[in-house]
Amino acid sequence: QVQLVESGGGLVQAGGSLTLSCAASGRSFSNYGMGWFRRAPGKEREFVAAISRTGGNQYYADSVKGRFTISRDNGKSTMYLQMNSLKLEDTAVYYCAAASAPYRPTMSGDYRYWGQGTQVTVSS
Numbered sequence: 001q002v003q004l005v006e007s008g009g010g011l012v013q014a015g016g017s018l019t020l021s022c023a024a025s026g027r028s029f030s031n032y033g034m035g036w037f038r039r040a041p042g043k044e045r046e047f048v049a050a051i052s053r054t055g056g057n058q059y060y061a062d063s064v065k066g067r068f069t070i071s072r073d074n075g076k077s078t079m080y081l082q083m084n085s086l087k088l089e090d091t092a093v094y095y096c097a098a099a100s101a102p103y104r105p106t107m108s109g110d111y112r113y114w115g116q117g118t119q120v121t122v123s124s
Helices: none
Strands: 002-007 010-013 018-026 033-039 045-051 058-060 068-073 078-083 092-099 118-123
Touching: 002 092, 018 033, 018 092, 018 118, 033 068, 033 078, 045 068, 045 078, 058 068
Parallel strands: 010 118
Antiparallel strands: 002 018, 018 078, 033 045, 033 092, 045 058, 068 078, 092 118
């Protein structure tokens, strides 16, 4: 069992930056691949970014590539999402999730544990 808690969301102007955190508790954090997903109003949940257990591999949705950076600190049992050059279309509730191997990093159905989400609102 893994408990995940996101933080760091908020209101930011377009072009600005935010860093989201996902703190994990329970079983060993380093055993899990981690991901960020988001759900915008009226839209389906979508993949944003994922990172392997050691942090050696990162995956990004095309829509955020070059603007967002995913990272993790296994010693602190925490994952991060640095979001730069934010756009209006980045407005969504952002969720972190944990998956046990084997899993497909971009597939939400492969993630077993989810946080409650944190709201990110980008204004013009």
